[in-house]
Amino acid sequence: xxxxxxxxxxxxxxxxxxxxxxxxxxxxxxxxxxxxxxxxxxxxxxxxxxxxxxxxxxxxxxxxxxxxxxxxxxxxxxxxxxxxxxxxxxxxxxxxxxxxxxxxxxxxxxxxxxxxxxxxxxxxxxxxxxxxxxxxxxxxxxxxxxxxxxxxxxxxxxxxxxxxxxxxxxxxxxxxxxxxxxxxxxxxxxxxxxxxxxxxxxxxxxxxxxxxxxxxxxxxxxxxxxxxxxxxxxxxxxxxxxxxxxxxxxxxxxxxxxxxxxxxxxxxxxxxxxxxxxxxxxxxxxxxxxxxxxxxxxxxxxxxxxxxxxxxxxxxxxxxxxxxxxxxxxxxxxxxxxxxxxxxxxxxxxxxxxxxxxxxxxxxxx
Amino acid sequence: xxxxxxxxxxxxxxxxxxxxxxxxxxxxxxxxxxxxxxxxxxxxxxxxxxxxxxxxxxxxxxxxxxxxxxxxxxxxxxxxxxxxxxxxxxxxxxxxxxxxxxxxxxxxxxxxxxxxxxxxxxxxxxxxxxxxxxxxxxxxxxxxxxxxxxxxxxxxxxxxxxxxxxxxxxxxxxxxxxxxxxxxxxxxxxxxxxxxxxxxxxxxxxxxxxxxxxxxxxxxxxxxxxxxxxxxxxxxxxxxxxxxxxxxxxxxxxxxxxxxxxxxxxxxxxxxxxxxxxxxxxxxxxxxxxxxxxxxxxxxxxxxxxxxxxxxxxxxxxxxxxxxxxxxxxxxxxxxxxxxxxxxxxxxxxxxxxxxxxxxxxxxxx
Numbered sequence: 001x002x003x004x005x006x007x008x009x010x011x012x013x014x015x016x017x018x019x020x021x022x023x024x025x026x027x028x029x030x031x032x033x034x035x036x037x038x039x040x041x042x043x044x045x046x047x048x049x050x051x052x053x054x055x056x057x058x059x060x061x062x063x064x065x066x067x068x069x070x071x072x073x074x075x076x077x078x079x080x081x082x083x084x085x086x087x088x089x090x091x092x093x094x095x096x097x098x099x100x101x102x103x104x105x106x107x108x109x110x111x112x113x114x115x116x117x118x119x120x121x122x123x124x125x126x127x128x129x130x131x132x133x134x135x136x137x138x139x140x141x142x143x144x145x146x147x148x149x150x151x152x153x154x155x156x157x158x159x160x161x162x163x164x165x166x167x168x169x170x171x172x173x174x175x176x177x178x179x180x181x182x183x184x185x186x187x188x189x190x191x192x193x194x195x196x197x198x199x200x201x202x203x204x205x206x207x208x209x210x211x212x213x214x215x216x217x218x219x220x221x222x223x224x225x226x227x228x229x230x231x232x233x234x235x236x237x238x239x240x241x242x243x244x245x246x247x248x249x250x251x252x253x254x255x256x257x258x259x260x261x262x263x264x265x266x267x268x269x270x271x272x273x274x275x276x277x278x279x280x281x282x283x284x285x286x287x288x289x290x291x292x293x294x295x296x297x298x299x300x301x302x303x304x305x306x307x308x309x310x311x312x313x314x315x316x317x318x319x320x321x322x323x324x325x326x327x328x329x330x331x332x333x334x335x336x337x338x339x340x341x342x343x344x345x346x347x348x349x350x351x352x353x354x355x356x357x358x359x360x361x362x363x364x365x366x
Numbered sequence: 367x368x369x370x371x372x373x374x375x376x377x378x379x380x381x382x383x384x385x386x387x388x389x390x391x392x393x394x395x396x397x398x399x400x401x402x403x404x405x406x407x408x409x410x411x412x413x414x415x416x417x418x419x420x421x422x423x424x425x426x427x428x429x430x431x432x433x434x435x436x437x438x439x440x441x442x443x444x445x446x447x448x449x450x451x452x453x454x455x456x457x458x459x460x461x462x463x464x465x466x467x468x469x470x471x472x473x474x475x476x477x478x479x480x481x482x483x484x485x486x487x488x489x490x491x492x493x494x495x496x497x498x499x500x501x502x503x504x505x506x507x508x509x510x511x512x513x514x515x516x517x518x519x520x521x522x523x524x525x526x527x528x529x530x531x532x533x534x535x536x537x538x539x540x541x542x543x544x545x546x547x548x549x550x551x552x553x554x555x556x557x558x559x560x561x562x563x564x565x566x567x568x569x570x571x572x573x574x575x576x577x578x579x580x581x582x583x584x585x586x587x588x589x590x591x592x593x594x595x596x597x598x599x600x601x602x603x604x605x606x607x608x609x610x611x612x613x614x615x616x617x618x619x620x621x622x623x624x625x626x627x628x629x630x631x632x633x634x635x636x637x638x639x640x641x642x643x644x645x646x647x648x649x650x651x652x653x654x655x656x657x658x659x660x661x662x663x664x665x666x667x668x669x670x671x672x673x674x675x676x677x678x679x680x681x682x683x684x685x686x687x688x689x690x691x692x693x694x695x696x697x698x699x700x701x702x703x704x705x706x707x708x709x710x711x712x713x714x715x716x717x718x719x720x721x722x723x724x725x726x727x728x729x730x731x732x
Contacts, residue, residue: 180542
C-alpha cells in the first residue's frame with residue numbers, strides 16, 4: 001500500500017500510453033483529469049491486489065467512447081459519485097475500491113481521479129495489461145465474469161444500467177447509448193469480488209506503468225550512452241523496426257478507427273518497408289511483407305529521440321519512430337486468450353507469433 | 367372490479383384501435399398476444415382506479431418501437447417477469463398492478479397479457495386516452511412525474527434501466543437501445559403511486575375501449591336502419607368527412623412515419639377534397655384546405671361499411687373511409703396539455719380547434 005501523487009501520475013500516464021499499444025487515448029488529457037482530482041482531494045492510496053479481502057467489491061471504472069471527445073467535455077466528478085451510487089445500490093454493498101479496466105493514456109487515469117474524489121483506494125491491477133478495442137476483451141471474460149450489471153452515466157446526469165445475455169450485447173447496447181449521449185461517457189463494469197480479482201487480474205499494472213514512464217522520461221533526455229538500447233532493455237522490449245512514417249491509411253467503421261501505417265526503414269533498416277495495421281490499437285507489424293509481431297502482444301510506436309509513445313490518433317507523415325514489441329500478459333497466450341484477442345478474432349488469417357520468437361537470436365540489439 | 371376474458375379482449379382491441387387515432391399498432395397482433403395469455407392463465411381482474419390504495423405501486427407496461435416488427439418476434443412472456451423483477455427490485459416494493467400507458471391496438475393489449483401471465487390485476491386507466499408518438503406525451507408529465515426509472519427488456523433477455531434528467535432524454539436513449547435490440551422491446555415506465563394515478567390518469571379507458579369495440583361490431587354488420595348515424599352517435603363522435611383514399615404521401619424520419627392522406631369526397635362530400643396529416647397518429651384533418659380538427663382531439667379513419675378503424679400502416683388507395691373526430695381527455699385541452707401535444711408542438715402554425723366547435727350547428731349529422 002502506497003500513495004499516488006503528482007510525480008507518480010506523470011509517470012503512470014506516460015507508461016500507460018506505451019501499454020496502450022497505439023490506443024487508449026491521449027495521456028495528456030487523462031493526466032489533467034487525474035492531476036486535477038489529486039490537487040483538490042490529495043493523493044490516492046494504491047492497494048496491492050493480494051491485500052484485497054476475498055468478499056470485497058472491486059469496481060473497474062473507465063471512459064467509453066471516443067477519447068478525442070473527452071477533451072471537449074467537462075469532467076465534473078459528479079459522474080463518479082453517480083456510478084458509485086448505482087453500483088452499490090445494485091449490489092446492496094459498499095464499493096471497497098476502484099480499479100482500471102485497461103492500460104492507456106485515458107483509462108489508467110480516470111480511476112485515479114475517481115478514487116481521489118470519492119476517497120476510495122485504487123487497486124494496482126487491470127483486466128487487459130494493455131488496451132483493446134472491445135469491452136469483452138478482458139481477462140475476466142476468461143474467468144466467466146459478466147461485464148454486466150454495467151453502469152453508465154454522462155456529464156449531463158443521465159444514467160443507465162445494463163444487464164445483458166453476453167458481453168457482446170453489452171458492447172452493442174452501451175455503444176448505442178454512448179453515441180446518443182454525445183460520444184463519450186463514464187462506465188463501471190465487470191464489478192467483482194476480491195477472489196476473482198486475485199485469480200484473473202493483470203497485477204501491479206499501475207506500478208509497471210509508472211516504471212515504464214520513468215524509463216521514458218529518464219532515457220528520452222538522450223544522456224545515456226546508447227539510449228535506444230538502454231530504453232529497449234529498461235522496458236523489457238523487443239526492437240521490431242525503425243523508420244519514417246511514409247503513409248497512414250485510415251478508415252472509420254462502426255465507431256472504430258481502422259488503418260495501416262507504412263514505414264520506410266532508417267538506420268540498419270534502410271531500404272526496407274514495414275506496415276503496422278491497427279483497429280484503435282496496433283494489431284500486426286510486418287517487415288518486408290512478413291509478420292513479425294501480432295496481437296495480443298503489444299506493438300508500440302515511440303519517438304526515436306524522446307521515446308514518447310505515438311498513439312494511432314497522433315500519427316504524422318515524416319515522423320521517425322521505433323517499433324517495439326512487448327510480451328502480453330500470460331493468460332492472453334492460452335488457447336482461450338487467443339480465441340478472444342488473437343489475430344484470427346480480428347480477421348487476420350495468421351497464427352499468433354510470440355514477439356520473442358521472431359527476434360530470437362537477434363533480440364533487442366538487431 | 368370485474369374479469370376480462372376472450373369476449374372483452376375482442377372488443378377492447380377493436381375499440382382501442384379506434385382510440386389509437388391512426389396509430390397504436392395492429393389490433394390483430396395485439397389481440398393474439400392477449401388472447402394467448404388468457405387462454406393459458408385465465409381471465410384478468412380489472413380494477414377501478416379509485417379502488418387502488420394511495421401508496422400502492424402501479425406500473426404501466428408497453429411495447430416500444432415499430433409495431434410491425436412485433437408480429438415477427440416471439441412474445442415469450444418471460445419479458446413480463448423480467449420487467450416485474452427489475453421494477454420491484456429498484457423500488458424495493460411489490461408491484462400492485464399493471465396498466466396501459468396509451469390506448470392502441472397493441473399497447474392496450476400487452477398489459478392484459480402481462481397481468482394474465484403474472485397473476486396481477488390491471489388498472490382501468492392509461493396516460494393518454496389515445497395514442498401519441500413520443501413517450502413524454504402522457505398526462506403524468508403534466509403532473510410532474512418522470513418517465514424514469516424506466517425498465518426495458520428484449521425477447522432475448524437483455525435488459526436496461528434508464529434514469530434520465532428529462533423525459534426527452536429517456537425518449538432519446540431508449541429509442542437508441544430499441545433500435546439496437548432489433549426495433550421492438552417491452553418497457554415499464556412512469557411507475558407511480560395510487561394517489562398520482564387517481565389525480566392524473568385517464569380513467570376507465572379499457573371500459574370505454576370495450577364499449578367502442580362493441581359498437582363497431584354491432585353496427586358494422588349494417589343491420590341498423592341508418593348505421594352510419596348510429597355509429598357516430600354510439601361513439602360520441604363528430605363526422606368530419608367521407609371519402610375515397612386518392613393518395614398517400616409517406617416519409618420516414620427519425621423512426622417515425624410521417625405522411626399525408628388525400629381523400630376525394632363521396633356522398634354529401636362529392637367534389638370536395640380532404641387531407642389528413644399524420645406522425646404515426648393522425649394530427650390534422652382539413653377539408654378544402656381548411657383545418658376542421660387538430661391534435662390532441664382524435665382524428666380516426668374507419669371503413670365506411672364495417673366501421674373498422676384504419677391505421678396509418680394499413681392505408682390503401684381506393685379505400686372508402688369515414689373521418690370521425692372524438693374529443694380528447696380534458697387535461698389535454700388545458701394550456702399545459704396543449705403545450706405538450708397541441709398542433710404547435712408538432713410543427714403546425716395553427717391553434718387547436720376543439721372538434722365540437724367546427725361541427726357545431728352541423729354536428730354528427732352533416
